Amino acid sequence: MNQPFPISELGASAVDVDIRNIGLSYGTNHVLKGITLHIRPGEFFAFLGPSGCGKTTLLRLIAGFNEADGGEVLIGGQDVSHLPPWKRDVGMVFQSYALWPHMTVRRNVSFGLEERKVPRAEVDRRVAAALELVGLAHLADRRPSQLSGGQQQRVAVARTIAIEPKVLLLDEPLSNLDAKMRVQVRRELRDLQQRLGLTTIFVTHDQEEANTICDRIAVMNDGVVQQVGTPMELYEKPANLFVANFLGTANILPGRVVREGGQRFFDIDGGVRVPIPAHVVVPEGAKLVFRPQHASLTRGGAGDVLLPGTIVHSEFLGSTLRYVVRIGAAEVSIDTPFHSGETLHQTGSAVEVSLSLRSVLWLAI
Amino acid sequence: MAGATTAGRAHVPSASSRHFLRLSATPGQIALALGIIVFLALFLIVPVGTVIYVAFTEKGTGEFTLVNFLDFARTDLFIRSFWNSVYVSAMSVVVASVFALPLAYITTRFEFRGAMLIQTLGFLPLIMPPFVGAVAMLLLFGRNGTVNLLLDEWFGIKIPFMEGLNGVIFVQAVHYFPFILINLSAALRNIDRSMEEAAQNLGSSGFRLFRRIVFPLAMPGYIAGASLVFVKVFDDLATPLLLNVKDMLAPQAYLRVTSIGIADPMGYVISVVLICMSVLAMWISARAMRGKDYATVQRGGGGLAKRRMRPWESVLAYAAVLLILLLVLAPHIGLLLLSFATIWSFSPLPDAFTLAHYGRVFGESFVYVKNTLLYASIAGLIDVVLGTAIAYLVLRTKLIGREWLDWAATAALAIPGVVLGIGYLRTFYGVQLPDGTPLATLWITIVLALAIRRLPYALRACYAALQQISVSLEEAAENLGATKVRTVRRVVLPLMAGGILAGFVTSFATAAVELSATLMLVQSNADAPLAYGLYVFMQSAAGRGPGAALGVIAVLLVAVCTFASHMIIEKSQKAKGAGR
């Protein structure tokens, strides 16, 4: 392969994935409960959630390894719900990579093409292109056991994209790599996906991974999609407490809404009262939620409220300082930018937390 | 041939002690190795050596010569026998694979009711009592057996199942296929599920998936089983002789060694050839498996997941399993019929049924049963102790020449029972106990012979069990202050327990029906095991029924013990959680 980057060899026109009301249970254990998702053509999409949330099950269901009790999966408009895995044309990269130890790298990559009875010459061309793409052309005749973890991961990707799948599925592909490799490989993955324009679904439990490489994320918990959106949307406008808490740090203050003379207040458990701005909708049983950086220990601007508290813990994080402050019965985290020469507040000292009410979320669930 | 002689030398302690004392081995390990060497030398190498040295001596002068091997190569009969043996062994592996592959695959990779029962039933053919098994097979599949009489009546055709080499292949495949089943099942269970799914994901399915991915990954287990089948068939003399096939190597050796007045060296030359071929086969299989222990290299992934079958797949699978079970259990079915039959002669089924045969053996079989259980248990115990020790020395120490322990113990596989029996008589008859009784007349001699004969089975099981235990578990124990000995006792042995028990079961079960060595060594009826009692019965027309009844008792006895052990293994595996 003389061409540096023969994308055209492997590029496929992107398709969408439509997941309609998928349910799956093992006995009384409901693993997926009415999942409906639409993944757009060419999108890098993530299933994000804690372990046991059903994200891998859903991915395997798309690949055809699990069959749903109800609902359907459409890939490029075609219902594949009842197709066996080998007829679906979706490429999956396994968490363990699942490289066949009895085959060389080249044989691993050519496997899928051979199964498709692609002519020999074309197999060679596409294998070479796929290996070139992941930068492993020089290791084609090695055995998987002779490669490093990162190299194995790239072989797994090459093996999958060689068949030009309609959709690429990645099952926690970075979990077996060390921290530094992880950052590098996730960039490579993103890069690759961009160049191929391939609809890609990525399963992870790591929000940072999802945030950095995905166009959109479906946050899952307990077999249910909690929210779908871009990383920023999810961060800024979490639909519920779970999403707020799962993506980044969220301070959650329980309390109750009281009315006094036409004005609504939120009485945080433990005695502090916060006025609720007039236009804000506060659902029944809501809690006050805010991010650490949306509060400070210095007096803020207009519309901010001041909450008296006590510092229980402080951490120096480099560019920021993090304080843990007890307000009423709850503890909240506050991040403030670190300025040169600044000294930390002493643990135990009384402070006032200035909270920007504009950034406060009122979430009931 | 060279292999056998060097094997012999490597175990004479004086020649190798200098090497053994060097390098990073603890005194305890060296003592253990020396103990094993002494045991193997005393009960394997010396007795066999006293018999087969004749192969290397010149007629008349007694000087060392290789002319006898030249004679072997120049004799058409031996060359024909050699190739027949190779052919039969290879084809037996093929046919045994046909039996074993579907059973192993279906029971390990699918949700299949009765998988455990099948695994246990699949073990039964190994417990084929001598003589009666072949008689039963002939009554079912012989030229005038049940199947052919019916075929002849309905369609006017006969199928020569049991004729010539094909008959030997058929019976041997039925008899020894469990070796492949057991090893292959274990290997299949250890394949990471994602290996299979990755292939499906890339468009592979059905038989191609099996051929290109699953089977190659299970290859080490398959090779281990197949090589065992090859060697056993190559060295087995009873089956060919009972089917009147004489132009194979093992029967030729037996016929020569046991014929009156024929003191020529060729019988022993053939024995040497048998031993060399067996060691060669084991060596080749070991080479083929080197660096291919795939099953345990993968981390993560789901582990074993059993797929549910679609209805038509289930029907097909059950049909296949039933057909295979029917075939491989035919000897036992025939045996059962025979034990209840009054007269069964030239008819599809016995003329009538009776319980009289069981009545006849009931009283006198008790002593046989007791002896069999005693001998086979002690032999099995000796085997797992030796097997574990050898496996540990080979896999976990750096003793020089440690592989030779393995080779020597494995060579026992190839030594015809009758050669071992004669060797024991020669070596131990002169040794007297304080009261003047020869050592060879004690029943413990039978036990030792059984232990040596079955050592290879237990050794392989222990070896595999130890191989699957990560060294880091031992290092962790040592790191926390446990000595080597305590590490072995508290970490290694508990983790190996399943494999050790499996080894014990195989040794025990096969020793319980062993005849060839014991026949030579049985000194009194009171000390005789079941197989001998069976042999005695099967020498007369009236003894056929009682012999079959005794055979059924033997099979039941061993099967119950086997099943119990399976349950124990299963339980201990569950207790250890996912610990594969």
Next chain:
Amino acid sequence: MLRHSVAAAVLIGTALFTGTAIAQSGKVTIVTSFSKDVTDPFKQAFEKAHPGVTLDVQNRNTNAGVKFIEETKANNQVDIFWASAPDAFEVLKGKSLLQKHKPKAEGIPDKIGSYPINDPENFYSGFAASGYGIMWNDRYAKANKLPEPKDWQDLAKPVYFDHVAMAAPSRSGTTHLTIETILQGEGWEQGWRTLKEMSGNFRQITERSFGVPEAVNSGQVGFGIVIDFFAFSAQASGFPVKFVYPTVTTIVPANVAVVANAPNKAGAEAFVDYLVSPAGQEVLLEPSIRRLPVNPAVYAKAPADYPNPFKDPSLGARVKFDVNVSEKRTNVVDVLYDQTVTFQLDALKAATKAIHDAEAAIATKDNAEAKALVKEARDLVAAMPVTEQQASSPEIAGAFTGGKEKGARQAELEQQWASFAKERYQQAQSKAEQALKLVR
């Protein structure tokens, strides 16, 4: 070694005493090739007659038994050797492994048929007689529409092709005697011709004596050349088998001998004496045993149809059996048979079949040239690589004794004989096929 033996003794603990030999009354250890059906009634009767003496019966086939006594002679634990084939006793006698004992019994003649009952030097004694004959499965014969044979020559007829079985003479002492009987009765050349014509019809040549009756009993083979009691005891067990004594047969005794250095000599001699006593002789008449007593008086108590070699002149009277001739060439005859027949059975059968086919064709359409070819073919089949004189010569016999002197090696001779036979069988087959073409 000693230390080890002590260790073993400790290991087995209390089980030791079972192995200890006790003098005079005690235990009599017997090595025998006879089946349980034969030994059990004798054991019961003898132990009843001699309270305090127990028989320990070890069952081994004749060859293994001889081998066992030979291997353990340094520390012998066996009192009695008890088997059919006189040859085995000759071998043991030749190696000084037997002890002289003349049983105290009266009324036993010197000969049965033409065969001497006892060893002239009293190393072993006959206690029963057996004759060789043809046993067949009646259902098998009827299903295949085969006639009942009467004589050895009948088995050479084309109709019996692939229906007959026999034990290899090298493996069965009794079969060896059958072969030797035919060779002595018909002469070396003609004897081998008869043997090979018969053998060409064989379906199998078994390596155990009992393999033949077993195959006939179960119906896998139709006809077997067996010693009479196999057939009688099978009949007694209810198997659909029949038996006939051919005209040329010999009746030979089954024997018993005291082993040299027997640990319980007195008990051993008592057992031998019992066997030939009238009480012991009567045990032979039991249906599961059915052997011919050597005491003529006992036949008075036998069932009406019981064969009596002392009255029936057809039983063995026509053959003169010379033990000395047999003894000299035992190994040579066995190896000759194995190399030219047992291990060449496929080639021999192919030639035999071709000859049968050609003869059948000639019978319908006469052709002198074809007849000559078939005769040539038959001669080729019958040809033997050694003459009668050579067979007994020390040069050839010496190759099989593992003797101390250098000489021809067994393997060399075997290879020569095997290729001699194989070549001729192939030639015979092609000649017979040629003959068949001529008459087609």
